[in-house]
Amino acid sequence: MASMRDIKRRRASIQSTGQITKAMKLVSTVKLQKSRQKAENSKPYFDMMYDTIASMLQKSGTIDHKYLRAGATGKKAVIAITSNRGLAGGYNNNIVKLIAGDPRLKPEETVVYAIGRKGRDGLAKKGYEIKGDYSEVINEPLYQDASDLTKVLLDGFGRGEISEICLAYTSFKNTVVHIPRMLTLLPFTVGEKDGDEAPKAEALMNYEPEEETVLDQIIPKYMSSLIFGALQEAVASENGARMAAMDSATNNADEMLAKLELQYNRARQGSITQELTEIIAGANAIE
Amino acid sequence: MADGMKLQIVTPEAKFYEGDVAMAELTTTEGNIGIYPNHIPLTAVVAPGVLKIHEAEEVKEAALMSGFITILPEKVTIMAEVIEWPDEIDFKRAEEAKIRAERRLSSADGNLDVLRAEMALKRALVRLEMRH
Numbered sequence: 229m230a231s232m233r234d235i236k237r238r239r240a241s242i243q244s245t246g247q248i249t250k251a252m253k254l255v256s257t258v259k260l261q262k263s264r265q266k267a268e269n270s271k272p273y274f275d276m277m278y279d280t281i282a283s284m285l286q287k288s289g290t291i292d293h294k295y296l297r298a299g300a301t302g303k304k305a306v307i308a309i310t311s312n313r314g315l316a317g318g319y320n321n322n323i324v325k326l327i328a329g330d331p332r333l334k335p336e337e338t339v340v341y342a343i344g345r346k347g348r349d350g351l352a353k354k355g356y357e358i359k360g361d362y363s364e365v366i367n368e369p370l371y372q373d374a375s376d377l378t379k380v381l382l383d384g385f386g387r388g389e390i391s392e393i394c395l396a397y398t399s400f401k402n403t404v405v406h407i408p409r410m411l412t413l414l415p416f417t418v419g420e421k422d423g424d425e426a427p428k429a430e431a432l433m434n435y436e437p438e439e440e441t442v443l444d445q446i447i448p449k450y451m452s453s454l455i456f457g458a459l460q461e462a463v464a465s466e467n468g469a470r471m472a473a474m475d476s477a478t479n480n481a482d483e484m485l486a487k488l489e490l491q492y493n494r495a496r497q498g499s500i501t502q503e504l505t506e507i508i509a510g511a512n513a514i515e
Numbered sequence: 516m517a518d519g520m521k522l523q524i525v526t527p528e529a530k531f532y533e534g535d536v537a538m539a540e541l542t543t544t545e546g547n548i549g550i551y552p553n554h555i556p557l558t559a560v561v562a563p564g565v566l567k568i569h570e571a572e573e574v575k576e577a578a579l580m581s582g583f584i585t586i587l588p589e590k591v592t593i594m595a596e597v598i599e600w601p602d603e604i605d606f607k608r609a610e611e612a613k614i615r616a617e618r619r620l621s622s623a624d625g626n627l628d629v630l631r632a633e634m635a636l637k638r639a640l641v642r643l644e645m646r647h
Binding site (some may be wrong): 266269270272273276277280284371375433434435436437441442445446449453456457 | 525526527528529530543544545555556557558559560582583585592594596
């Protein structure tokens with residue numbers, strides 16, 4: 229049986245770890261509320277953006293536009309949104325697994341644009357080429373960051389270096405449910421997003437300037453808004469995942485403490501009994 | 516005939532404006548347009564300019580920089596990437612940006628990004644226009 233001192237030391241160490249995880253849980257709860265609020269505020273923009281683009285393409289399904297065709301040459305680009313910090317349960321690992329487990333995205337045919345250090349490191353270890361690193365963005369996502377990244381990607385797409393653009397992020401359903409998701413941004417296909425498909429056909433839409441020029445302008449905006457939305461959802465999910473992970477860590481610490489407490493008391497009782505027996509035996513010996 | 520239409524302005528960060536309006540004026544890449552209720556359906560790309568929202572009593576103004584607009588007979592939606600109310604504008608910064616852009620344009624040597632400087636100047640002018 230472990231000595232009383234060992235148990236005591238162990239208990240103190242678990243207790244302080246428990247305090248840390250508890251504090252981290254509180255911090256991520258607050259952060260979660262903030263990032264969730266932000267994600268909800270910007271939701272109308274993305275929904276509307278998606279509806280507009282979908283109805284546009286639906287009515288003009290025959291347009292042959294450079295952004296609507298898959299590039300014949302070049303690699304596939306994946307934007308991997310993870311976090312810069314660990315201790316968030318399976319949050320980062322799930323994204324790495326999602327990308328590595330996708331048969332279409334083989335390491336030799338894929339370049340990764342990483343947002344978040346953990347995903348970058350994980351994917352680099354799996355043999356993916358990290359083409360760009362935007363890890364600092366995830367701390368405080370701005371719309372400008374998303375449109376900068378869009379520009380880089382669209383340039384690559386235009387030059388034929390990139391044939392397809394995918395986005396891997398964790399979508400935020402609610403505080404405890406976060407789903408790793410893969411979206412194909414380009415070439416654009418209607419019906420990518422779940423929910424009610426195909427918004428009702430409205431009256432014939434006019435375009436000014438003509439459709440193709442409008443598409444030229446709107447598709448980059450559409451992409452950056454999707455990336456920005458994904459960033460915000462990812463931040464909310466990260467904090468949600470960390471909150472859940474820290475909550476269960478705190479619970480585990482409490483559980484271990486209770487067990488150790490029992491062990492400690494038993495050890496204490498044992499040592500007192502032993503001391504008593506020794507004293508009595510000593511006293512008997514003197515007589 | 517409806518005597519009003521719904522105007523909704525959304526930005527990536529939040530809803531900027533929502534309300535019933537009598538008319539809206541803005542600048543698109545093709546020129547200035549004024550939108551009354553029952554306009555034909557139209558999608559256009561926004562150019563930097565002043566957005567005037569004519570409500571029943573008053574006229575509100577905002578500096579609209581980029582985005583696009585979808586017009587339906589009863590509903591107008593502006594997807595704005597950058598839009599500001601007058602009281603959100605830092606006029607001093609806009610003034611400086613204007614001077615900077617003008618200097619760039621006047622010293623135009625070949626490898627300078629003229630287009631960018633012109634856009635910057637345009638944005639600065641729109642912002643300054645809001646100062647009455």
